[in-house]
Amino acid sequence: MIEPFKPAAEGTRKRIFQVIFESDTPLAKGFDIALIVMILASVLVVMLDSVAAYRVEYGEIFYWIEWGFTLAFTLELAVRLYCLDKPFTYLRSFYGIIDVIAILPTWLVLLVPGAQSLVIVRVLRVLRIFRVLRLMQFVGEGRLLVDALKNSVHQIFLFLFTVFMLVNIFAALVFMIEPAEAGFSSIPTAVYWAIVTLTTVGYGDIVPVTPLGQAISVLVMLIGYSIIAVPTGVFSAEVIRSIRADRYSDEACPGCGHDRHERRAKYCLLCGTWLDETTPDPRATAGDAVARQDETRRNDNGA
Known part of the structure; x- marks a missing residue:
């Protein structure tokens, strides 16, 4: 992946640029990997800090670790801007915006309590791993999936509309059959039950109690098993068609x-x-x- 940025000048700033923005040397790869590890570690700290038991026991440690990460990421962003020919262009780019968002919540916590939880957006910076592992070769395959999804959107929409009609029909039937004491107090509640049953999730919080309602439940579950593969088949067919169109010529x-x-x-x-x-x-x-x-x-x- 070619970065659309240029170093500010020859010498030290160019060497820093090669380490930070490129990944064709062991030092540059090591920098990117270390950065990704720090990002994941900072996200883990935020997640652990959200657990009440951990926050009570390790809250102060999490606080100082988070500030350490914030200072490190702030310094890293400053170095990035220092070695660039046009730093404001980077700030307006996708990665530049993510970099700013990654450090902004912790600084905002000084003014707005509770903003610290927003540092979870740092996980977006892990997208840099594509530069390290040279995974951009899979962009073509990703494009095939997007094209297949676009080509099958009408069939999928028709499938969802059919499911919507079935859900409402069965919900109305069960609402009329089942007593309110069983949990079917309204048609929206019955729609919730129908969706859970049709998708074979089966939470079990609302279940029919009458024989006819249970028979309808069996029918809904069987229909769910029979139609659950429809969108997968439609999408798979479009993927195969896209692969053939991309690989083979009609000449x-x-x-x-x-x-x-x-x-x-x-x-x-x-x-x-x-x-x-x-x-x-x-x-x-x-x-x-x-x-x-x-x-x-x-x-x-x-x-």
Whole structure:
């Protein structure tokens, strides 16, 4: 991933830039990994501090650890801005905004009590791991998933609308059948029960008590098992279609007419014909040259 930022000048600031913004050296990778570890540790401290028992016993320790992380991240942001040619451009970027948000809550806690819990947004900075592990090669696969989701949105919407109708129908039936003492005091409550039952979650806080209501529950659960794979199948089909469209070309072979070639293919898989009609076949060109040389030799010998 290429960063759209440039170092401020040659010398020390450029060397700092290479460590902070690049990951092609052991030192730069070590810096990014250490930063990610600190981010995860700071998020863990915030999560532990939210537990009442831990806060009572270790609250002061968590407080000073959090301030240590905040000072470290503030210093890191200052160094980032120091080594950049245009620091305000970085502050307006995605990572710059995240960096500011990551340290702002702890400083705000001096003015606004309770703002410290917002430091959980630091976990967003772990997105830098994509630079360290060079995972941007998977962007293409991610794009395929997004395209598949877009292509199947209408089918998924139709499925959800069908589920919505079923939920309301069964909720209305159970509301009429079951007594209010069983927990079905209103249709919205019955809708909640229908959703929980249809999705086979089954919390058990509201259950039918009449035989007919229990029979409807069995029917709803069976329907839930039968339709739960529908959106998965639709999405999977679109993913496969997207992969095929991205990998294969619809251009027909000029020799045999076969139209399912990989985009990188140069020759037809069936007949071996050169597929790119805009450029000459290098094998044919070489063969023609050899044939012309043989013909020239025969003519010279005949002469």
